[in-house]
Amino acid sequence: MLNTLVSRIWTVALDTLYPLKCLGCGSLGSNICDACSFALTRLSKPTCDRCAQPEVGGICSWCRRRQPKFDRIIAPYLYVESSPIHQAIKNLKFGNLRVLAPQLAALLAQYLAKRSEKFDLIVPVPTHPRRLRSRGFNQAELLASELSQIIDFPMDSRLLIRAINSPSQLRAPSRDERWENVQGDFQSVVSAEGLRILLVDDLVTTGATMSACAAALKDAGASSVVGLAVARTP
Ligand SMILES: [Zn+2]
Ligand SMILES: [Zn+2]
Numbered sequence: 142m143l144n145t146l147v148s149r150i151w152t153v154a155l156d157t158l159y160p161l162k163c164l165g166c167g168s169l170g171s172n173i174c175d176a177c178s179f180a181l182t183r184l185s186k187p188t189c190d191r192c193a194q195p196e197v198g199g200i201c202s203w204c205r206r207r208q209p210k211f212d213r214i215i216a217p218y219l220y221v222e223s224s225p226i227h228q229a230i231k232n233l234k235f236g237n238l239r240v241l242a243p244q245l246a247a248l249l250a251q252y253l254a255k256r257s258e259k260f261d262l263i264v265p266v267p268t269h270p271r272r273l274r275s276r277g278f279n280q281a282e283l284l285a286s287e288l289s290q291i292i293d294f295p296m297d298s299r300l301l302i303r304a305i306n307s308p309s310q311l312r313a314p315s316r317d318e319r320w321e322n323v324q325g326d327f328q329s330v331v332s333a334e335g336l337r338i339l340l341v342d343d344l345v346t347t348g349a350t351m352s353a354c355a356a357a358l359k360d361a362g363a364s365s366v367v368g369l370a371v372a373r374t375p
Contacts, residue, residue: 161240163177163225164177164225164228164229164232165177165180165224165225165228171244172229172238172240172241172244173225173226173229173244173248177225178225178248181218181224181225181226182218182219182221182224182226183217183218183219184216184217184218184219184372184373188373189201189203189204190213191204191209191211191212191213191214191348192204192209192213192214192345192348193213193214193215193216193345193348193373194373195219195373195375203316204348207320207352209348209351209352209355210352210353210355210356210359210366211340211348211351211352211354211355211366211367211368212355212365212366212367213367213368214345214348214351214367214368214369214370214373215252215256215258215367215368215369215370216345216369216370216371216372216373217248217249217251217252217371217372218248218371218372218373219372219373219374219375220344220372220373220374220375221375226371226372227372229241229244229245229371230245230343230344230371230372233245233280233283233284233343234280234343237277239278239283242280242283242284242286242287243287245284245287245343245371246284246287246288246291247287247291248371249284249288249341249369249371250288250291250292253292253369258339258367259337260294260337260338260339260365260367261295261336261337261338262294262295262296262297262300262333262336262337262338262339263285263288263289263294263295263296263297263338263339263341264285264296264297264298264300264301264338264339264340264341264354264358265279265281265282265284265285265286265296265298265340265341265342266281266301266340266341266342266350266351266354267279267281267282267298267301267302267303267327267354268281268282268303269303269304269305269306270303271306272306279298280343281341281342281343282298284341284342284343284371285298285341286298288341294339299330299331300329300330300331300333300358300361301327301328301329301330301354301357301358302327302328302329302330303326303327304326304327304328305325305326306326307322307323307326316347316349319346319347319349320347320349320352322349323349323350323353324349324352324353324356325353326350326353327353327354327356327357328357329357329358329360329361329363331361332361332362333358333361333362333363334361334362334363335362335363335364336362336363336364337363337364337365337367338355338358338363338365338366338367339367339369340354340355340358340366340367340368340369341368341369341370342368342369342370343370343371343372344370344371344372344373344374345368345370345372345373345374346374348368351366351368351370354366354368355368
């Protein structure tokens with residue numbers, strides 16, 4: 142209760158000190174203005190039916206070889222260098238700009254509204270407690286929590302934990318190494334029996350993290366896991 146109040150006051154203070162400015166064109170009023178939001182590059186077909194790898198129809202060779210544990214990955218946008226979505230995800234993750242989370246979650250909600258995804262529970266991709274301590278928040282959980290409020294669906298951020306903190310995905314040189322690095326990092330601490338899970342993260346690069354999370358969720362009984370990210374790398 143007190144935490145919520147303090148965080149509200151803090152948000153208002155930040156908004157006054159730093160009025161919202163569009164990351165695309167600099168106009169005041171929002172983080173991504175309507176015009177820039179409309180112009181964002183959408184992740185459009187063809188994409189791999191499983192991992193959403195762009196420009197691949199059916200199932201990509203990667204998914205045929207790796208057999209990811211998620212049912213599929215969906216994302217509204219392509220992660221285009223220097224686009225407002227790129228800036229927003231970078232600023233949310235590394236620049237501590239938490240005010241971006243509600244707007245990115247609203248974009249996710251709009252995207253979901255146009256689809257017929259069936260799910261029971263929203264689960265954010267967890268971060269390791271050590272990383273959480275140094276960063277102060279988990280951007281995936283912020284997004285998932287905002288999304289859960291907008292679409293009025295339950296979220297559980299305690300079902301899945303990150304037990305092992307493998308090196309950053311961005312530093313692993315090859316896709317295979319990234320994949321190997323992260324497998325086994327996650328654990329479901331309670332049963333997910335029969336649940337259809339919507340697994341939320343900010344960005345999907347290889348799908349390795351999503352697959353490792355999905356493996357843990359399915360071990361705990363989840364009946365399906367669909368990964369939802371704001372953007373997918375090309
Ligand atoms: Zn703009
Ligand atoms: Zn694929």
